Amino acid sequence: MEIEQLIKICGKIKDVKRTGWKYKNVNSPESDADHSFGVALLVMLLTPKHLDLLKSIKMALIHDLPEIYAGDVTPHDSISPEIKQKNEILAINKISQELEFPELTKLFAEFEKQKTVEAKWVKALDKLETVMTAKYYDDNHRTQETLINEFSAYAEAQIDKIDCKETEIIKNILNKLTKGDKNE
Numbered sequence: 001m002e003i004e005q006l007i008k009i010c011g012k013i014k015d016v017k018r019t020g021w022k023y024k025n026v027n028s029p030e031s032d033a034d035h036s037f038g039v040a041l042l043v044m045l046l047t048p049k050h051l052d053l054l055k056s057i058k059m060a061l062i063h064d065l066p067e068i069y070a071g072d073v074t075p076h077d078s079i080s081p082e083i084k085q086k087n088e089i090l091a092i093n094k095i096s097q098e099l100e101f102p103e104l105t106k107l108f109a110e111f112e113k114q115k116t117v118e119a120k121w122v123k124a125l126d127k128l129e130t131v132m133t134a135k136y137y138d139d140n141h142r143t144q145e146t147l148i149n150e151f152s153a154y155a156e157a158q159i160d161k162i163d164c165k166e167t168e169i170i171k172n173i174l175n176k177l178t179k180g181d182k183n184e
Contacts, residue, residue: 012068019072032064038129059122066091120164127155
C-alpha cells in the first residue's frame with residue numbers, strides 16, 4: 001500500500017459532507033469520516049458479546065467509504081437505488097485497488113447484502129448514529145429547524161425492516177431519545 005494513496009483516501013472521506021445535513025441547512029455538517037467514527041464508536045460500546053466485534057467495527061469504518069467517488073446519495077436525490085448500488089460497488093472496488101486491500105470489497109459487499117447479523121447490526125447502528133447527530137444538532141442550535149422527529153421517524157422505519165433481534169436494543173435507545181429521556 002502506498003502511503004500517498006492512504007493519505008488521499010483518508011483525506012477524501014473527511015471532505016465528503018453528509019448530504020442530509022446539507023439539505024437541512026445545518027451549520028458545519030459532519031463529514032462521512034465523522035459519521036463513520038460515530039458508528040464505529042457505537043459498535044464498540046453497544047455490540048452484544050455473541051457478535052463478531054472486530055468485523056462489525058471494520059464494517060462501520062468502511063460502510064460509507066464508496067461515497068468518496070460515488071457521492072452521498074440520499075432518498076431525496078433522483079438516483080435510483082440500483083444506480084446508487086452500482087456506483088458504490090465500482091467505487092469500493094477502485095478504493096480497494098488503490099489501497100491494495102481486497103478485504104474492503106468483501107466487507108462492503110457483506111454490509112450491503114445484509115445477510116449476516118453483524119451487517120444488520122451495523123446498519124441499524126448507522127441509523128441510530130444519524131438520529132443521535134440530529135439530536136446533537138438540535139441541542140446545539142446548528143440548524144433553524146428541529147431535526148430529531150424527522151430523522152428518528154425515518155430511522156425507526158428503516159430499523160423495522162431489519163430482521164435482527166438485536167435491533168431491540170437500538171429501538172429502546174431511539175425511544176428514549178425521542179421521549180426526551182436524558183439518561184441514555
